[in-house]
Amino acid sequence: xxxxxLTDEELILHYYxxxxxxxxxxxxxxxxxxxxxLYGSLQRTLNAVDALxxxxxxxxxxxxxxxxxxxxxGGLRRPRFSWFPWRWAAAGVALAGLLAAAFLxxxxxxxxxxxxxxxxxxxxxxxxxxxxxxxxxxRSQMVLVELANADPxxxxxxxxEQKRAHxxxxxxxxxxxxxxxxxxxxxxxVLDQLERVLVEITHEPSQLSPDELExxxxxxxxxxxxxxxxxxGATVRREQQPAAPASPRTL
Amino acid sequence: xxxxxxxxxxxRRGDADAFRALVERHSRALFGLAYRMTGNEADAEDVVQExxxxxxxxxxxxxxxxxxxSWVYRITVxxxxxxxxxxxxxxxxxxxxxxxxxxxxxxxxxxxTPERLALSAEIRERLAKAxxxxxxxxxxxxxxRHFEGMRLEEVSRALECEPGAAxxxxxxxxxxxxxxxxxxxxAVK
Numbered sequence: 001x002x003x004x005x006l007t008d009e010e011l012i013l014h015y016y017x018x019x020x021x022x023x024x025x026x027x028x029x030x031x032x033x034x035x036x037x038l039y040g041s042l043q044r045t046l047n048a049v050d051a052l053x054x055x056x057x058x059x060x061x062x063x064x065x066x067x068x069x070x071x072x073x074g075g076l077r078r079p080r081f082s083w084f085p086w087r088w089a090a091a092g093v094a095l096a097g098l099l100a101a102a103f104l105x106x107x108x109x110x111x112x113x114x115x116x117x118x119x120x121x122x123x124x125x126x127x128x129x130x131x132x133x134x135x136x137x138x139r140s141q142m143v144l145v146e147l148a149n150a151d152p153x154x155x156x157x158x159x160x161e162q163k164r165a166h167x168x169x170x171x172x173x174x175x176x177x178x179x180x181x182x183x184x185x186x187x188x189x190v191l192d193q194l195e196r197v198l199v200e201i202t203h204e205p206s207q208l209s210p211d212e213l214e215x216x217x218x219x220x221x222x223x224x225x226x227x228x229x230x231x232x233g234a235t236v237r238r239e240q241q242p243a244a245p246a247s248p249r250t251l
Numbered sequence: 252x253x254x255x256x257x258x259x260x261x262x263r264r265g266d267a268d269a270f271r272a273l274v275e276r277h278s279r280a281l282f283g284l285a286y287r288m289t290g291n292e293a294d295a296e297d298v299v300q301e302x303x304x305x306x307x308x309x310x311x312x313x314x315x316x317x318x319x320x321s322w323v324y325r326i327t328v329x330x331x332x333x334x335x336x337x338x339x340x341x342x343x344x345x346x347x348x349x350x351x352x353x354x355x356x357x358x359x360x361x362x363x364t365p366e367r368l369a370l371s372a373e374i375r376e377r378l379a380k381a382x383x384x385x386x387x388x389x390x391x392x393x394x395x396r397h398f399e400g401m402r403l404e405e406v407s408r409a410l411e412c413e414p415g416a417a418x419x420x421x422x423x424x425x426x427x428x429x430x431x432x433x434x435x436x437x438a439v440k
Contacts, residue, residue, distance in 0.1 A: 008422065008425075008426065009418075009422055012421065012422055012425050016396060016397075018402070018403055019403075020403075020418075041429065041432075042425070042429065044432065045425070045428050045429045045431075045432050046397065046425070046428070048374060048378055048432065049378060049382075049397060049428060051375065052375060052378055052379060052382065053375070054282070054283040054286050054287065055286065055292050057279060057282055061278060061279060061282070062274060062275035062276075062278045062279065063275065065274055065275075065278040065296075065299055065300055065303060066271045066274045066275060066278075068300045069270075069274055069300055069303045069304050069307065070267065070271070072300070072304050073304060073307055073308075155254075169400075195400060196400060199399075199400050200321075203280070203318075203320050203321060203324060204318070204320055205254075205255055205276050205277070205319075205320060206276075207254075207276070208254065209254025209255075209256070209257065210254070211254050211256055211257070212254040212255060212256065212318075215318070
């Protein structure tokens with residue numbers, strides 16, 4: 001077969017969904033064993049990088065940073081309030097537990113399905129992808145709906161939603177790659193946008209004031225991401241065989 | 252609890268308690284970013300302190316419509332880049348890496364998912380070593396693309412270089428990381 005293999009650069013651009021990636025990259029990866037093997041190797045490496053840990057900071061890290069900043073800033077008035085160390089310690093333990101749970105839950109389940117989607121039959125791959133993405137979209141939607149429906153009159157602790165969003169970010173990348181490989185440009189496009197929204201949520205402070213919550217909700221609204229997820233979810237359900245009963249969610 | 256915006260307002264009026272709350276709220280996340288960019292705990296701590304100090308001094312220029320978290324994130328990226336530039340390690344450095352035994356060969360499956368790879372401490376060490384061997388530009392470009400989800404154009408703006416240069420820094424970084432695991436990839440093909 002007269003076939004030009006994808007270059008390293010094209011595979012990397014394809015992995016990240018960047019412009020400049022070969023337009024038919026997904027098809028070529030699907031059809032060419034050598035390209036598929038190279039892409040698999042690339043995925044293994046880059047997915048492994050995700051698992052590289054950041055060293056833990058002590059329970060008093062925030063306070064230490066504050067003392068250093070205060071000393072260097074010179075004119076700052078010494079604060080009267082101080083954190084109880086046990087609160088940091090407890091928060092650290094809880095965070096570690098949540099992260100571990102999110103890591104395992106967020107990667108095991110979908111990853112198996114994405115792996116399964118690498119089968120030789122493109123139609124079968126597409127069906128597996130649709131089922132997996134349908135479930136994933138439901139879970140992503142739940143995170144966004146909880147934020148969209150939160151009472152804006154009170155402070156809101158979104159740390160739980162942030163943990164779930166963090167886990168979903170990694171899933172998003174895996175699904176997007178699979179969607180691209182199976183030629184589902186519409187799914188890949190929405191997942192690309194959803195990934196950005198989820199990253200944004202993880203960057204927010206864990207405790208949102210009413211103003212901050214309103215600002216976040218407005219940004220979600222401006223991007224119409226919930227609408228896009230719903231449309232895509234409905235499309236995915238329609239295309240699944242046998243057709244699953246619709247289970248519309250309401251805001 | 253006050254929100255970031257209210258805390259910024261109070262800090263601008265000289266309320267140190269308010270800025271302290273911002274520091275305590277954001278320092279851990281900033282450390283994660285700084286560590287990935289610098290590849291070094293001590294440098295990362297310096298970057299976090301410097302970026303928060305810089306943000307305090309620049310509070311007057313903070314746009315109220317923006318997110319404080321995003322703003323201080325960007326300052327941290329700049330601080331990390333400044334630190335590395337100041338140490339004159341900014342030039343691209345080609346480093347050949349010796350490959351030894353393949354720790355991934357023992358993996359029983361070709362499953363490329365992260366959690367499988369996370370099972371091996373040796374693999375983590377190997378990758379951490381490979382990350383530390385990236386040049387500063389390569390590591391920063393890679394971290395901004397891979398972990399922060401920036402598009403190539405955004406990466407190039409952050410690094411103040413041409414998009415093509417940012418792209419090739421990422422290519423080189425990925426190639427080096429792959430080389431660190433290439434025998435493993437071959438073994439499990």
